[in-house]
Amino acid sequence: MSGIGGTSAVIIGASGGIGGAFEAALTEEGAFDVVHGFARSRAGAQYLDLLDEASIAAAAAHVANGPSPTLVIVATGLLHGDGHGPEKALRDLDSDWLAKVYAVNAIGPALVAKHFLPVMPKSGRTIFAALSARVGSIGDNRMGGWHGYRASKAALNMLVRNLAIEERRRNDRAVVVSLHPGTVDTALSRPFHGNVQAGRLFDPERAALQLLDVIEALNVSDSGKQLDFEGNEVPF
Known part of the structure; x- marks a missing residue:
């Protein structure tokens, strides 16, 4: 991933696998001169809770002190927990x-965009990427189920499309995308590994590198789309 001197990268959800x-x-x-990692489990300036907009605003203000972020990745998601699984x-x-589920998978990333897009440069190539999922595709949904996760990721994809249109007016070289990482060996997917085809379960390091390659190849024409880990467009 090539960067430019005097820039920073931001990872939201840095305590997770991906x-x-x-x-x-x-x-x-x-x-990048600085790589900022934010997570709910971290303390001080690195603390960020998607369910707490004040913490998102504080994190963005910290990053705004410089250098300017040209890459922001929202690497968060909720599929199961608190005794609940995908329906x-x-x-x-x-x-x-x-x-x-909606708060974490759709509203939280939207609030990250609300506070972080304005501190990104107004010119030059910038990337804002949020992890989505193929199961959030309406056009690709042939099995049903997983109602909350599917619907919240579909909502995220629509928000990404909206954000891409608005951010283009501020910076005509900005790219805003959602990314499908595939099935990654993390706590989010672990209960469902039995359904994964052989060779299609990725370790977090491989998944991250694959997505960074996709990010590296992004063009302005990709803004507003969902792309998978091979750089192919996933239908909404």
Whole structure:
């Protein structure tokens, strides 16, 4: 991933499997003067909770002190927890759980964009990327189920399209995308590994490097799209 002197990269969700791999890879490559890693489990200036907009604003203000961020990656997601898993049928729907899934998977990344896009440069190539999922594709949905996760990721994809249109007016070289990393060996996917085809379960380091290659190849014409780990467009 090539960078420009006097720039920074931002990873939201740096304590997670893929987020931590992004942070490690970008730090090792040394293409950015500063790599900021934010997470709910971190303290001080590195603390950020997607459910707490004040913490998102504080993190963005910290980054705004410079150097300017030209890459922001939101590497967060919620599929199961608190005794809930992805819903297999309508009878499994729970309003509180649905609200939390939407809060983490769609509202949180949107609030990150609200506070971080304005501190990114107004000219030159910039990338804002949020991890989505192929199962959030409406056009590619042939199995149903997983209602909250699918719907929240579909909402994220729509928000990304909206953000791309608005950010283009501020910086005509900005790229805003959602990315499908494939099935990655993290706590999010671990209960479902039995359904993964042989050779299609990626370790976080490989997933991060694959997505960084995709990011490296992004063009302005890709803004507003969802791309998978091979750089192919995923239909909305």
